[in-house]
Amino acid sequence: FFCMASDTIDDKAIQQYCLLAKTARGKALVSLIQTVLNASDVFVFGELLDMPNIQELANHPETKAALDLLELFAHGTYSDYKARSEVLGPLTPPQICKLKQLTLVTLSSRSKVLPYDLLLRELDVSNVRELEDLIIECVYQGLIRGKLDQKDKRLEVHYAMGRDVRPGEIDAMLSTIENWVQCSETILRAIEDRVRWANTVQEQNKKHKQEFEQTIENTKKSLKAQEAEAGDFRLDADAGEYMEEERARPHKSRMKALKGQASGSDHKPDRRQSKLGGHG
Numbered sequence: 001f002f003c004m005a006s007d008t009i010d011d012k013a014i015q016q017y018c019l020l021a022k023t024a025r026g027k028a029l030v031s032l033i034q035t036v037l038n039a040s041d042v043f044v045f046g047e048l049l050d051m052p053n054i055q056e057l058a059n060h061p062e063t064k065a066a067l068d069l070l071e072l073f074a075h076g077t078y079s080d081y082k083a084r085s086e087v088l089g090p091l092t093p094p095q096i097c098k099l100k101q102l103t104l105v106t107l108s109s110r111s112k113v114l115p116y117d118l119l120l121r122e123l124d125v126s127n128v129r130e131l132e133d134l135i136i137e138c139v140y141q142g143l144i145r146g147k148l149d150q151k152d153k154r155l156e157v158h159y160a161m162g163r164d165v166r167p168g169e170i171d172a173m174l175s176t177i178e179n180w181v182q183c184s185e186t187i188l189r190a191i192e193d194r195v196r197w198a199n200t201v202q203e204q205n206k207k208h209k210q211e212f213e214q215t216i217e218n219t220k221k222s223l224k225a226q227e228a229e230a231g232d233f234r235l236d237a238d239a240g241e242y243m244e245e246e247r248a249r250p251h252k253s254r255m256k257a258l259k260g261q262a263s264g265s266d267h268k269p270d271r272r273q274s275k276l277g278g279h280g
Contacts, residue, residue: 013039013041014036014042014044014045014047014048017032017035017039017042017048018047018048018051020032021048021051021054022051022053024053025053026060026063027063029053029054029063029066030057030066033048033054033067033069033070034066034092036048036070037069037070037073037092037095037098038092038094038098040094040098043098043101043102043105043141043143043163044074044163044164045070045073045074045164046074048070049070049071049074049164054067054070055067065087065088065089068084068088069088069089072088072099073095073098073099073102074163074164075163075164075166077099077102077103077107077122078096078099078100078103078122078123078124079103079122081099082124097134097137100124100134101134101137101141101143102143102163103122104119104123104134104135104138104143104144105138105143105144105160105163106163107119107122108144108146108155108160109160109162109163111157112156112157112158113154113155113156114154114155114157115153115154116128116131116153116154117153119131119135119155128153132148135148135155136148142161143160143161144157144158144159144160144161145157145158145159146159
């Protein structure tokens with residue numbers, strides 16, 4: 001099932017302890033550190049560690065262990081504590097729970113898929129039920145987001161909060177960021193080159209399209225002109241034929257008239273003969 005964070009982490013929670021630490025010294029600071037490590041809403045400790053009077057605890061053997069323990073919660077894991085437990089002293093149940101939660105955050109920042117076997121070992125948890133309860137509590141605290149895959153017995157991590165950075169890790173982080181920036185700039189230049197190429201191809205295609213459309217338009221005009229010329233030629237031919245017929249028609253009419261006159265003279269009665277015949 002999916003685990004969604006409740007985003008309950010408040011970075012301001014440590015600030016009230018920093019205000020109290022400004023006026024505290026010696027054993028009062030040791031007591032304050034114990035209170036901070038027991039607090040259920042404090043998971044970052046960098047601001048407290050940077051305070052000069054907190055760093056002064058390293059100068060006294062009776063208070064150095066408190067400073068070391070605070071540094072462990074800021075940067076370390078539960079395995080680190082077990083390796084130094086005799087020096088650091090015993091932890092309260094809330095401190096053990098918090099350190100295991102912070103250990104899970106560290107593991108989640110290193111890998112996006114965490115097998116249950118690894119988590120059981122690193123968190124020193126005896127059974128899966130206890131492990132899943134711890135994971136769910138981390139999710140509700142807003143420390144991680146992810147998905148519990150109970151079938152394959154693993155945690156799929158989607159997000160992990162950032163822990164305090166060790167002073168020696170800053171240079172490595174800067175180097176990583178610089179490499180990322182260089183890679184990003186290289187990718188950006190490659191994208192810009194592809195964009196310019198795409199724009200060039202688009203302009204070429206647009207120009208070819210315009211030329212093609214112009215060719216089609218010219219072809220249409222040429223075909224229309226050819227059709228018009230062919231139509232004028234047919235009109236001229238018809239007119240010529242008509243004129244030839246008209247020129248030939250009067251000649252035929254005169255010939256027909258002459259033939260008609262000749263035929264009429266052969267059959268017309270002689271009036272004089274008719275009259276003479278009548279008198280006789």
